[in-house]
Amino acid sequence: xxxxxxxxxxxxxxxxxxxxxxxxxxxxxxxxxxxxxxxxxxxxxxxxxxxxxxxxxxxxxxxxxxxxxxxxxxxxxxxxxxxxxxxxxxxxxxxxxxxxxxxxxxxxxxxxxxxxxxxxxxxxxxxxxxxxxxxxxxxxxxxxxxxxxxxxxxxxxxxxxxxxxxxxxxxxxxxxxxxxxxxxxxxxxxxxxxxxxxxxxxxxxxxxxxxxxxxxxxxxxxxxxxxxxxxxxxxxxxxxxxxxxxxxxxxxxxxxxxxxxxxxxxxxxxxxxxxxxxxxxxxxxxxxxxxxxxxxxxxxxxxxxxxxxxxxxxxxxxxxxxxxxxxxxxxxxxxxxxxxxxxxxxxxxxxxxxxxxxxxxxxxxxxxxxxxxxxxxxxxxxxxxxxxxxxxxxxxxxxxxxxxxxxxxxxxxxxxxxxxxxxxxxxxxxxxxxxxxxxxxxxxxxxxx
Numbered sequence: 075x076x077x078x079x080x081x082x083x084x085x086x087x088x089x090x091x092x093x094x095x096x097x098x099x100x101x102x103x104x105x106x107x108x109x110x111x112x113x114x115x116x117x118x119x120x121x122x123x124x125x126x127x128x129x130x131x132x133x134x135x136x137x138x139x140x141x142x143x144x145x146x147x148x149x150x151x152x153x154x155x156x157x158x159x160x161x162x163x164x165x166x167x168x169x170x171x172x173x174x175x176x177x178x179x180x181x182x183x184x185x186x187x188x189x190x191x192x193x194x195x196x197x198x199x200x201x202x203x204x205x206x207x208x209x210x211x212x213x214x215x216x217x218x219x220x221x222x223x224x225x226x227x228x229x230x231x232x233x234x235x236x237x238x239x240x241x242x243x244x245x246x247x248x249x250x251x252x253x254x255x256x257x258x259x260x261x262x263x264x265x266x267x268x269x270x271x272x273x274x275x276x277x278x279x280x281x282x283x284x285x286x287x288x289x290x291x292x293x294x295x296x297x298x299x300x301x302x303x304x305x306x307x308x309x310x311x312x313x314x315x316x317x318x319x320x321x322x323x324x325x326x327x328x329x330x331x332x333x334x335x336x337x338x339x340x341x342x343x344x345x346x347x348x349x350x351x352x353x354x355x356x357x358x359x360x361x362x363x364x365x366x367x368x369x370x371x372x373x374x375x376x377x378x379x380x381x382x383x384x385x386x387x388x389x390x391x392x393x394x395x396x397x398x399x400x401x402x403x404x405x406x407x408x409x410x411x412x413x414x415x416x417x418x419x420x421x422x423x424x425x426x427x428x429x430x431x432x433x434x435x436x437x438x439x440x441x442x443x444x445x446x447x448x449x450x451x452x453x454x455x456x457x458x459x460x461x462x463x464x465x466x467x468x469x470x471x472x473x474x475x476x477x478x479x480x481x482x483x484x485x486x487x488x489x490x491x492x493x494x495x496x497x498x499x500x501x502x503x504x505x506x507x508x509x510x511x512x513x514x515x516x517x518x519x520x521x522x523x
Contacts, residue, residue, distance in 0.1 A: 075420060098380045104364075109174065110183065110335040114172050118367055122147075122467075125171060127314070128178030129154060133303040136310040141467045147153050158475075181307065187335065189315065190220070194329035196290060196319025197291055199230050200312055208332070217289060217324040227306065231292045232324055238266050238285040245270075248281065271309065280309045281314060289322045320499055364417075364443025366450045368409030372462035378523040384476050385488045388521050390459030392487040394450070394480045395437075395517060399425035404518035405451060407460035413437060413451040413519030426451060430485070446502070466503055471495055477509045479518025487515070 106115055107124040113465060122141045125471045129135035134157070136148035148164040154174060157160050167176065186203035192211070195218060206224030213219075217233030236244050245268045258272040271280040279296040293316045297305050345489065378510065379387070391407040395415055403419030405428060413428065420426055420439060428437050428451065442452035477489045491509030498504075 081370055098215045104170075106363075108335060109181065109363075110337050112337070113181065114176055115286055116367060120171055120175055121364070125151075128174045130310045130314065131178035131181040132174060133181075133307050136274045136306055139314050139467065157211070159204065165276075169187065182311075184282060185308075185314075185336070187311065189333040191331045191333060192220075192328050193331070195232055195323050196321065196326075197230065197232065198315065198317040199228070199293065199323070200315030201228055202226055202308060203334075211328050211330065217322075218395070225294050225298065227422070229313075230461075232289060233292075233324055234258070234289045234324065236290040238290075241266070241283065241285045241290065243267065244268075244283060244350060248283075267295060278305045280308075280315060281313065284316075286318065286320065286322050289324055291316075291318045291322065317499075342392045346426065350377075361441040361450075364413045364441050364446050364448040364450065366409070366413035366441060369414075370409070371465050373468050374464060374522055378474070381476065381488065381490055381523075382523055384523055385478065385486075387488050388428075388461060388476075388488070388519060389479055391425060391461045392478045392480075392486060392519055393428040393435075394485055395419055396427040397421055398427060402480065403514060403516045406449060406517070406519040407457045408463060409460055410456050411453050413442075413453065413457075415449050416447050417442055417449040419453075419517045420484035421451055440522060461519065466496070466505075469496060469505055469522075474523045475505075475507045475509050476521045476523070477507070477511055477515060479511070479515030480519065481512035481514040484514070506522050 081209050085232050105125040106121070107121050123144050124141045125143070126137070126139035126141075126147055129147070129150045130139065132154055135147065136151040137146045137150075151166055152164045155166075155170070158170075159172070185205065187201045188201055190199040190201060190208055191197075192199075197262045199220060200405060201222055205227060206222045209223050211218055211220045212234060214219040214231070215236065217231065219232075220228075220230040222228035228467040242263075248268070248270045249258065249261060252272070255380060256272065256274045258270060260269070260271045260488045261267045265285070267282065267284045269280070269282050271278070273279075274296065274297055277296045278299040279294065281292065281294045283290055283292045293312070295312050297308050299305065300327045319453065393407065393413065394402055395403045395405045396402045397420045401419070401421070403415060405415035405419075407412040407413045424439055425474075426437055426439065428435050433451055435455060437451040437453045439449060443449070473493050475492050477491070479487060481487050488508040491507050492509050493505060496504070497506060505520065509520065511518075
């Protein structure tokens with residue numbers, strides 16, 4: 075077994091080959107909190123991001139759900155523990171995590187939290203459907219305007235000529251508009267965005283602007299100011315939910331869809347979870363989450379290995395995948411039975427061949443999330459070697475990175491580069507690398523040293 079010396083990212087050629095995200099970015103969700111559950115999910119499925127989102131909806135956290143459990147997250151955990159008369163340690167026990175998860179989920183569902191996705195323009199707008207309704211999207215002189223009406227008011231403006239070059243002017247104008255009726259209580263300006271929030275009469279407002287070379291998106295929400303918890307929850311959830319594509323497409327025809335939390339569906343091993351059952355509807359063919367409880371996270375530790383040592387320790391986990399006689403890609407074993415690959419490698423196949431060292435095994439496709447291009451395979455026999463998965467927050471820009479895959483069917487090919495950047499783009503997290511990736515390497519591993 076290969077222990078936690080590696081981080082692993084699926085090598086989707088269409089995403090990371092040139093370091094450029096396709097213009098028509100995929101919209102997907104991060105973490106299991108974004109789904110609806112009839113019963114509590116297994117504790118091993120709940121991530122740090124899920125805990126932060128639950129703390130937001132429980133009314134104790136107003137930061138970003140980024141997977142980094144720092145001082146602000148710990149303070150929120152202490153506040154939640156104190157509210158429930160637990161010892162205020164900041165470290166949540168397993169039963170507390172489950173209780174918090176369920177509490178946050180009930181609060182989210184009571185608000186009927188929904189995402190309005192415009193794939194045409196490239197924006198995601200979150201809103202509480204219990205408190206407001208989407209009315210229309212209208213063309214303006216310089217772009218588009220999205221209008222909501224209800225107890226909570228939301229307005230989103232996409233437009234030119236405001237771009238990153240003159241975002242300071244827009245930010246200063248926002249600040250200068252303060253007066254007796256409009257008090258600013260928080261403001262922040264960073265890189266390609268700014269945030270301003272405050273009090274306007276009897277209501278509270280929050281404005282977030284994000285610029286792109288093609289224009290700027292301005293998200294504004296205002297809420298009755300007589301419920302401090304409601305203000306805290308909605309502002310934090312709204313800030314975490316808005317998203318803008320790398321390039322705004324202001325002339326595109328709106329392509330609107332609403333996404334409410336779907337029913338989570340996991341298949342559990344009854345031997346490790348006595349009394350386990352399928353949550354949600356029975357899996358008619360393949361579980362749609364693209365996840366497996368076999369995945370284990372590990373932080374980087376120890377001295378860096380030489381390239382030949384990285385290859386020796388990781389090679390046993392990398393396989394060639396053959397869904398048919400003419401198509402092939404790569405996959406990486408992440409447990410004694412489960413492998414990860416890209417969905418575009420296997421298409422609609424249910425069963426695939428996995429090949430290593432001239433030995434051919436059979437694997438079933440057990441989970442498929444086409445939006446995230448992430449599929450899980452399950453071998454019919456026990457695999458001899460596998461790797462753990464590194465936490466996204468633990469990946470460092472500038473560290474060495476190695477790809478191991480099967481370019482053009484050439485089994486176990488090693489290439490070296492650097493982690494060029496980490497990016498969060500329209501609800502997707504990306505690791506950008508300079509390590510060469512060729513056709514056939516899709517689904518292979520990106521490893522650290």
